[in-house]
Amino acid sequence: MNLLLPRALLRPATPSERGARHAAKVERIARALARRGGGDGPLSLKKKAVSHQVPKRGDKRRLDAKLDVSDLDEILEIDPVARTCVAEPGVTFVDLVTATLAHGLAPIVVPELETITIGGAVSGCSLESMSFRHGGFHDTCLEYEVITTDGAVLRCTPDNEHRLVFEMMHGSFGTLGVLSKLRFRLVPAKRYVKVTYDTYPTLGEYTAAIRRYAAADDVDFIDGIIHAPNKHVLSVGRFVDDAPYTHRYDWVRVYWKSTGTRIEDYLRTRDYFFRYDRGVTNVQPRSLVGRLLFGKLLSSARLLRLADVANRFLSADRPNVTVDLFLPIAKVEDFMRWYRGAIDHFPLWCVPYRRVRYYDWIAPHYFDGVDDELFLDIAIYGLAQPPGRNYYKEIEDELPRVKGIKTLISHNFYDEETFWTIWNKESYDAAKAITDPKNLLRDLYTKTCRAARGL
Numbered sequence: 001m002n003l004l005l006p007r008a009l010l011r012p013a014t015p016s017e018r019g020a021r022h023a024a025k026v027e028r029i030a031r032a033l034a035r036r037g038g039g040d041g042p043l044s045l046k047k048k049a050v051s052h053q054v055p056k057r058g059d060k061r062r063l064d065a066k067l068d069v070s071d072l073d074e075i076l077e078i079d080p081v082a083r084t085c086v087a088e089p090g091v092t093f094v095d096l097v098t099a100t101l102a103h104g105l106a107p108i109v110v111p112e113l114e115t116i117t118i119g120g121a122v123s124g125c126s127l128e129s130m131s132f133r134h135g136g137f138h139d140t141c142l143e144y145e146v147i148t149t150d151g152a153v154l155r156c157t158p159d160n161e162h163r164l165v166f167e168m169m170h171g172s173f174g175t176l177g178v179l180s181k182l183r184f185r186l187v188p189a190k191r192y193v194k195v196t197y198d199t200y201p202t203l204g205e206y207t208a209a210i211r212r213y214a215a216a217d218d219v220d221f222i223d224g225i226i227h228a229p230n231k232h233v234l235s236v237g238r239f240v241d242d243a244p245y246t247h248r249y250d251w252v253r254v255y256w257k258s259t260g261t262r263i264e265d266y267l268r269t270r271d272y273f274f275r276y277d278r279g280v281t282n283v284q285p286r287s288l289v290g291r292l293l294f295g296k297l298l299s300s301a302r303l304l305r306l307a308d309v310a311n312r313f314l315s316a317d318r319p320n321v322t323v324d325l326f327l328p329i330a331k332v333e334d335f336m337r338w339y340r341g342a343i344d345h346f347p348l349w350c351v352p353y354r355r356v357r358y359y360d361w362i363a364p365h366y367f368d369g370v371d372d373e374l375f376l377d378i379a380i381y382g383l384a385q386p387p388g389r390n391y392y393k394e395i396e397d398e399l400p401r402v403k404g405i406k407t408l409i410s411h412n413f414y415d416e417e418t419f420w421t422i423w424n425k426e427s428y429d430a431a432k433a434i435t436d437p438k439n440l441l442r443d444l445y446t447k448t449c450r451a452a453r454g455l
């Protein structure tokens, strides 16, 4: 019936109708989980938006039985006074940004691709140019609702009896139950973002500038591109009310390249958040003519769907390298000396990231000797590997020396013993016993380091 009515005439659902709808979805998922036995084979989630994991040939997850959570995609409440939002995990950042900007607010930490979801940002990883102040999107969350594989529904906050589950949800990659609702903070936003670009010839000057800006804490956004070993560009953004002009980077223009030629730029706030949606440093199509013809069509979501469909044509032996590396800022120069000798690929995307609290998922002694709260995420996108090399493994072997961590969204070659010297097995196992005692969802090591490689 509703399909016959123009959208404008539809009455928006009241908060209690939305709440009732949410409760019914949770009940359906809880029942489906409770019915499933431990011997029924691994289960993974089916959401509506495309997955922003690096596509992997042979990823066993593709063959798993699916738990359908695709209807968990509604914004339940925006409170403009408390500056909070309650939403289901399948809400995409592009929808969330549109809804919150209507109230003059924005989510804190908006991953740069439009269709990354808030549930995926917590269960996987998330960082962007507000991370120098706030950490990851999960650090802005106040409460999670989690459905365990026994069918229990837990309300988890940083200080209630489910504190451990709250802390361990980040980076759990769908192995600690189903995240079904999130409450998180918002910040005031203006209509435009003004970005200025500072160029530094040396890495030392670059990291010193990042430290200075982060300590002064008087800008809204910081990220940057290392174009070459002698060209380090820091992009510093501020919300502004007015703009003399604006640019968008969703067709012919390429954002990362613009940072190497411009001194300043203005973007509408929404366009700023998603300025890398056509690719961070691996924008497709590469040629100007290709972008002119197809650039409008090739959003990140479309490219990932294409890669999913063409999964069996992806390289199993030498997949391209897409990886984020979190390095204590004091160790960046040390790491880059190794990187120049071993890999030496540029451009690199850089995102300063503040570890805003003790993270329970990191092994207790991994960060011993690291006094800094400021990290630098160095992201490599789409680097081809030469024959006989495994850059992923080489990077994994190097990272412990500089107390670095890589995200698990791409190819992981850790052996189990090494893995649990970096991730916290004791806390993980304790959270697993509460949220997935039947092990329907695989454990973190098996899912990210074995099943993802087809093992």
Ligand SMILES: Cc1cc2nc3c(=O)[nH]c(=O)nc-3n(C[C@H](O)[C@H](O)[C@H](O)COP(=O)(O)OP(=O)(O)OC[C@H]3O[C@@H](n4cnc5c(N)ncnc54)[C@H](O)[C@@H]3O)c2cc1C
Pocket: 044, 045, 047, 049, 050, 051, 052, 053, 054, 055, 069, 089, 090, 110, 111, 112, 113, 115, 116, 117, 118, 119, 120, 121, 122, 123, 124, 125, 126, 127, 128, 172, 173, 174, 175, 177, 178, 179, 180, 276, 280, 322, 409
């Ligand atoms: C090409 C590329 C570019 C990227 N660029 C950025 C970037 O600019 N900034 C950034 O921050 N990140 C970036 N990422 C990383 C991305 O944010 C993470 O991979 C994120 O986890 C993806 O979220 P998603 O919504 O696509 O979820 P998915 O990829 O579908 O899921 C991620 C994990 O979370 C689990 N999960 C999803 N929903 C739930 C739920 N409701 N309950 C429990 N578990 C769940 C899934 O099982 C899966 O293991 C990029 C990734 C790729 C592949």
